[in-house]
Amino acid sequence: MSVPPAPPGEALEFRRLTVTPRPPSQRAAVLAAPVFGRTFTDHMVTARYTEEAGWHDFTVGPFQDLPLSPATSVLHYGQAIFEGLKAYRQPDGSVALFRPELNAVRFAASAARIAMPPLPRPAFLASLRALLEADHAWVPDGADRTLYLRPLMIATDPAVVATASGGYLFVLFASPAGAYFDGGTRALRVWVERDRVRAARGGTGAAKFAGNYGAGLLAQKLAREHGCDQVIWLDPERRRYVEELGAMNLFLVAREESGDVLLTPPLSDSLLAGVTRDSIIDLARDGGMTVREEPIAIERWRDGARDGGIREAFACGTAVAVAPIGRVDDATGHFVMGDGRPGPVARTLGQRLLDLQFGRAEDTRRWRHTVWKAS
Numbered sequence: 001m002s003v004p005p006a007p008p009g010e011a012l013e014f015r016r017l018t019v020t021p022r023p024p025s026q027r028a029a030v031l032a033a034p035v036f037g038r039t040f041t042d043h044m045v046t047a048r049y050t051e052e053a054g055w056h057d058f059t060v061g062p063f064q065d066l067p068l069s070p071a072t073s074v075l076h077y078g079q080a081i082f083e084g085l086k087a088y089r090q091p092d093g094s095v096a097l098f099r100p101e102l103n104a105v106r107f108a109a110s111a112a113r114i115a116m117p118p119l120p121r122p123a124f125l126a127s128l129r130a131l132l133e134a135d136h137a138w139v140p141d142g143a144d145r146t147l148y149l150r151p152l153m154i155a156t157d158p159a160v161v162a163t164a165s166g167g168y169l170f171v172l173f174a175s176p177a178g179a180y181f182d183g184g185t186r187a188l189r190v191w192v193e194r195d196r197v198r199a200a201r202g203g204t205g206a207a208k209f210a211g212n213y214g215a216g217l218l219a220q221k222l223a224r225e226h227g228c229d230q231v232i233w234l235d236p237e238r239r240r241y242v243e244e245l246g247a248m249n250l251f252l253v254a255r256e257e258s259g260d261v262l263l264t265p266p267l268s269d270s271l272l273a274g275v276t277r278d279s280i281i282d283l284a285r286d287g288g289m290t291v292r293e294e295p296i297a298i299e300r301w302r303d304g305a306r307d308g309g310i311r312e313a314f315a316c317g318t319a320v321a322v323a324p325i326g327r328v329d330d331a332t333g334h335f336v337m338g339d340g341r342p343g344p345v346a347r348t349l350g351q352r353l354l355d356l357q358f359g360r361a362e363d364t365r366r367w368r369h370t371v372w373k374a375s
């Protein structure tokens, strides 16, 4: 992913409301057993957009409910986008983000796709910084523990009119997180969805648009009923080429004469361009592996799993880092990857990624951004 240069933005001023933080003992209790997405920190950042004033009223205030009219546009016509990234506690006690400018660029691209006003990249990054200044004590210590950051934008016109809203609200809040899948690094069992699709040609699949996820929930529920963790989405036209795993990008390890080759579906308007996907491609190439972005038919995967031509499969995303796939099911049967346990390529690349994020490896690509340091 290439990042355009930041527009010159004047330094943003944040209004700071009085917040009574929870006592350290309560915070410690939450951080001792973080529940992903269900417990939140003391603060949140908000900003408003109007056609007259643009983006304004950047505020650091208490994490609290939003007052909304029942007529609020987003509740009817669904203009809502989000992002997901994490804050990592570093060995020296500081707090770092991982390639947040890519999230800023993607947030703006998602907004544009849904006819929403992009939040300028410097304002997105300044909001992350402002929240972490207020909530740095909520970034957990310890393996696999992070503070998950959730920026979102919704349409706020109090009007039941099916046109793009004039007003918007930006919100940024945070949730302490442990390992995403219970059981840590066990291999996933996944279900091939053959009827429903995640995204259409010309649709919204490349945007982090809330509707995409609502539309995927039924398939996810049915996959669970079949004993699977996640859904494999196939391409919307031929229902043949693998695209993503739930809300994660997908990689296969193929054995070829030249050695192991990492394969991943090419970006398109039905695929979400993950920051993790981009990073894994670079890390694999750094390690001397060949990486090819090419269409992968589900039959090629199945036959390769059976004859040893495809040795590993894994998914990746900010929430999980790397999640190995152990078994693939559909209505006609199933196949197993290797011995059904996490493979060496997934483990190595996952470990390299985590080492970079948690500050245990040298950051030659300048992917880490320090956002808080004890003064």
Ligand SMILES: *Cc1c(COP(=O)(O)O)cnc(C)c1O
Pocket (backbone or CB within 6 Å): 084, 208, 244, 246, 247, 248, 249, 272, 273, 274, 275, 276, 277, 316, 317, 318, 319
């Ligand atoms: C967010 C997301 C990903 C992963 O993106 P990261 O930037 O790596 O977290 C992949 N697929 C979908 C559909 C997503 O929403």
